[in-house]
Amino acid sequence: MTDPLALDPVLPPRGRSERSARPWNEDLPHDERYEHFEAHVTAGGKIEPTDWMPDEYRTAVLRFVEMHANSELMGVLPERDWIMRAPTLRRKLALTAKVQDEVGHAQLLYRVAEDLGKPREAMFDDLLAGRTKFHNVFHYPTRTWADIGIIAWLVDAAAIVAQQALRDSSYGPYARTMQKICWEESVHIMHGRDVVMTLVTGTPSQRTMVQEALDRWWGPLMQMHGPRSDRSKDRDLHWRIKARTSEELRQEFLTIYVPRIRELGLTIPDPELRFDDVAGEWRYTEPDWNELRTVVTNHGPKSQERLEFRRLNREATAWVRAAILSEPGAAA
Amino acid sequence: MTIAALDPRTGTALAGLLLSMADDEFVIGFSDSEWTGIAPILEEDVAMSSLAQDELGHARALYELLAGVLGDGRDADALAYDREPEAYRHARLLDHGRGDWATTIARRLLYETADAARLASIGEGWPPLAELVAKIRREERYHVMHVLAWTDRLARAGGDARSRFVAALEALAPDAPTVLAAQEGEAALLEAGILTRPMTSAAASWRAEVAGILGPLGITIALEQAADTARSRSGHSRDFRWLWGELTSVRRSDPGATW
Numbered sequence: 001m002t003d004p005l006a007l008d009p010v011l012p013p014r015g016r017s018e019r020s021a022r023p024w025n026e027d028l029p030h031d032e033r034y035e036h037f038e039a040h041v042t043a044g045g046k047i048e049p050t051d052w053m054p055d056e057y058r059t060a061v062l063r064f065v066e067m068h069a070n071s072e073l074m075g076v077l078p079e080r081d082w083i084m085r086a087p088t089l090r091r092k093l094a095l096t097a098k099v100q101d102e103v104g105h106a107q108l109l110y111r112v113a114e115d116l117g118k119p120r121e122a123m124f125d126d127l128l129a130g131r132t133k134f135h136n137v138f139h140y141p142t143r144t145w146a147d148i149g150i151i152a153w154l155v156d157a158a159a160i161v162a163q164q165a166l167r168d169s170s171y172g173p174y175a176r177t178m179q180k181i182c183w184e185e186s187v188h189i190m191h192g193r194d195v196v197m198t199l200v201t202g203t204p205s206q207r208t209m210v211q212e213a214l215d216r217w218w219g220p221l222m223q224m225h226g227p228r229s230d231r232s233k234d235r236d237l238h239w240r241i242k243a244r245t246s247e248e249l250r251q252e253f254l255t256i257y258v259p260r261i262r263e264l265g266l267t268i269p270d271p272e273l274r275f276d277d278v279a280g281e282w283r284y285t286e287p288d289w290n291e292l293r294t295v296v297t298n299h300g301p302k303s304q305e306r307l308e309f310r311r312l313n314r315e316a317t318a319w320v321r322a323a324i325l326s327e328p329g330a331a332a
Numbered sequence: 333m334t335i336a337a338l339d340p341r342t343g344t345a346l347a348g349l350l351l352s353m354a355d356d357e358f359v360i361g362f363s364d365s366e367w368t369g370i371a372p373i374l375e376e377d378v379a380m381s382s383l384a385q386d387e388l389g390h391a392r393a394l395y396e397l398l399a400g401v402l403g404d405g406r407d408a409d410a411l412a413y414d415r416e417p418e419a420y421r422h423a424r425l426l427d428h429g430r431g432d433w434a435t436t437i438a439r440r441l442l443y444e445t446a447d448a449a450r451l452a453s454i455g456e457g458w459p460p461l462a463e464l465v466a467k468i469r470r471e472e473r474y475h476v477m478h479v480l481a482w483t484d485r486l487a488r489a490g491g492d493a494r495s496r497f498v499a500a501l502e503a504l505a506p507d508a509p510t511v512l513a514a515q516e517g518e519a520a521l522l523e524a525g526i527l528t529r530p531m532t533s534a535a536a537s538w539r540a541e542v543a544g545i546l547g548p549l550g551i552t553i554a555l556e557q558a559a560d561t562a563r564s565r566s567g568h569s570r571d572f573r574w575l576w577g578e579l580t581s582v583r584r585s586d587p588g589a590t591w
């Protein structure tokens with residue numbers, strides 16, 4: 001039997017005595033449990049996989065984490081082609097490491113989701129059949145090397161704004177996983193900025209290439225956090241699965257990155273973009289929400305091609321999974 | 333230490349040795365990194381990317397040594413990228429396209445064991461290489477453990493997995509000995525203590541090692557004596573030309589630019 005002490009370093013810091021202070025785990029009528037649970041979560045408390053939880057909460061966390069995992073997995077594909085084309089040994093190593101990180105994030109997040117009761121293979125089935133979603137930015141093509149810089153710098157920056165807020169998620173395993181992911185994403189941003197910086201200070205064709213990439217990615221970046229939502233109606237906010245609204249995240253992204261983009265001499269392709277001193281917030285051209293809806297329902301420019309690529313790859317490697325799950329020597 | 337500091341015969345032979353070792357690591361690093369994002373399981377995906385980064389890191393260190401030896405102003409990137417495909421000197425074993433997972437594991441098994449035999453043949457004659465080889469061998473130890481675990485798993489799984497693996501080994505076997513083909517100017521390298529044994533002797537110990545790994549699994553493959561270096565490391569395949577086209581495409585789009 002495993003010595004429980006050996007598990008201490010990987011288990012959340014909680015003693016046995018604290019367990020009795022978690023009354024929703026006690027044998028109480030459902031409504032009483034629910035009330036204790038809700039009061040704990042809305043007061044900023046954490047939930048662990050061994051806790052009792054209402055179905056509504058479990059389903060909501062699972063949906064949220066599963067989409068995040070799907071996004072990390074599908075997010076590998078736009079950058080992957082350029083691992084072969086990275087133009088120096090240093091860039092090749094950095095990009096391989098970055099994409100490796102994304103695969104690693106997918107693995108961590110699928111494990112968090114697995115603990116909530118859905119097997120990994122079922123999540124792949126749903127993703128590939130189009131029953132679950134992945135983030136809008138991963139439905140677009142990468143046309144030049146400059147896209148690799150813009151993705152690592154700005155797409156990852158927009159993602160990290162959201163992910164930093166998720167470190168406060170009420171679901172403990174997700175919050176802890178986000179600590180690691182945020183640290184790695186911050187390294188990606190430095191890599192991306194370095195790629196962009198090299199291009200803007202390079203030849204005229206390199207400068208054109210990077211401006212053109214920014215022009216193409218700006219729309220999807222502004223859509224990435226989603227339309228404004230009503231805080232009081234958002235169940236993910238109620239359960240503190242996430243901590244901040246779409247618009248709060250977009251405003252923070254603009255506050256940090258608009259000056260940094262302009263500092264490099266790049267032009268943001270939105271004539272309406274300005275900071276409104278009176279309102280204390282950014283004004284911008286309304287993002288194309290119709291495009292967002294079209295894209296995330298797998299009708300984006302690369303949605304079907306990428307899903308098909310994953311389906312074929314999954315089929316082509318099925319024999320390997322079968323081999324390592326079989327009993328060694330069974331058929332030898 | 334540039335080539336001028338060594339006697340010309342040894343310097344030329346050393347440059348040849350460094351180039352073939354660097355190109356081998358560079359090309360297998362590319363083949364392995366083709367699995368990044370699409371390996372059979374996520375855990376293995378992460379592992380394969382680490383292996384690829386190790387190989388590419390070794391290639392970079394070897395090209396840097398070579399740049400110092402040549403002293404002609406080309407840096408590691410110029411050596412790695414700015415050559416025509418026929419100027420690459422990787423072994424023919426690495427000329428095969430990525431292939432399926434069985435081919436990847438078979439190639440890694442044959443290459444890692446041959447590379448280990450080559451690294452074990454590097455002496456103290458040229459300290460910069462001896463120091464780098466000591467560092468590389470520490471990492472390659474884990475690569476061998478990884479590939480032996482997969483070899484065992486695929487061979488013992490039976491059925492489709494074993495058939496695929498054996499077929500891949502048989503397909504690669506004729507080209508496997510090219511990694512340990514005799515080096516040009518080998519006599520000078522032996523005299524200078526840069527090599528401690530001829531490549532034919534490294535190849536003999538490698539063949540015995542492979543037989544020791546595959547024999548207990550009931551697999552026999554024929555590993556012949558390699559042709560000479562020129563034939564073993566030239567006349568590259570269409571698969572490699574495709575890879576070369578990809579890996580140089582961004583660089584060729586704006587020659588001379590900084591990336």
